Amino acid sequence: MKIVMQVKLLPGSAYDADALAAPLRACNRAANRVSEVAFGTGKVRRDALQKETYYALKADFDLGAQPAVRTIKKVCDAYATLKGNIKAGHLSGKARRKAESKPIRFRQDAAQPYDDRILTWNLDQRTVSIWTVAGRIKRVPFVCSNEAMKLLASRKGESDLVMRDGAFFLIATIDVEEPPVYEPDGWLGVDLGIVNIATTSDGAVLAGRRLNRYRKRQRDLRRKLQAKQTKSAKRRLKAIRRREARHAANENHKIAKKLVTTAERTSRGIALEDLKGIRQRVTAQIDQRARLHSWAFAQLGAFVEYKAKRDGVPVVHVDPRNTSRQCSECRHTHRTNRVSQAWFACRSCGVVMNADLNGSRNIAQRADAVWQRGNVNCPSVAPTGT
16 A cells, blocks of 8 residues: 655755745746647647657756656646546536646646655655755755654655645655455444544544534634735734644544554454545535535545555445434334434334434444455455466
8 A cells, every 4th residue: 555654854044945946836837838738739648748848848947857757747647637537527517628628737836746866865864865956955854753764764756845835845655565454343333424523333422523613713713814904914824724624634633543443453344434425415504514515524534544454454335325314223214213413213113322323333234235245246266277
């Protein structure tokens, strides 16, 4: 499996910081030129596009051989991603026509890929030597956690230089060997929600009240600062942007770690709802829309999946339909069973319990059928030839 690792660069002077920003500006201007050529000629494959633009990039943008090649490859990847999104149905109608009507544009400070010819890591000294338009900058310090340092020892391939709020980061992709997935002895069902971020079939409730209060404070603060329209208010807005996203990501990391640890300790798998497209399917009231659209369902699911892969914990996704209306005891399903957001009362057998707990138990029960179908479709022993 692939793990994305981020380290922070610490340029020693303002000159070094400007030198690190310069290749981002140059490469992204070059990428926009290449994108225009690709859009105009229809040549989006690397070999054909490189023949059209390689020498022009070196002459007009003062790029070396490897930065020019990496820039062309970045443009090819962007068009491949656009094609994949269209094919998968993620872009349709007006959005698709708009995306296909003009060349892909790159921001001035968009990330730029570096390979081992233009970026050298010295893990012992925790420094890097990196190409810039003004020449190589050597012995640029970086900081990261001790766990990240261990993983960086097995780093291979490209790393991306990123500038975010005036700070510079290198993002490396690391291949980690996956342990074999064990045969689960039951399932830990997880019901995801807004009031309660996650409720497990064991009865553990990971409430979202603190996070929702934090988000409300941030929204109120942004609204207040935006209304002032002063320079100091704009500086404050810039300082606090992304803070809410970082806080929510940290909460999701902690929740995912707790779920995976619980499942591994009890030799069970993790069952999640398949929530793809939930924002399009669910109709929320006006006062609930901000909470619905700011909650990172996909992020928490992705965190659970990659942490589970690292520990060999099986994960399945089940159909979420009627998990909140079906009784986990007698299987009776009716919309009136869900009395309120918090409570479930079965009209058939009379059982009363927390609504999220009932949903998580339904998810756990559906997981076994999903797992068995997967085992049937994926035999563990390959057939032998004659």
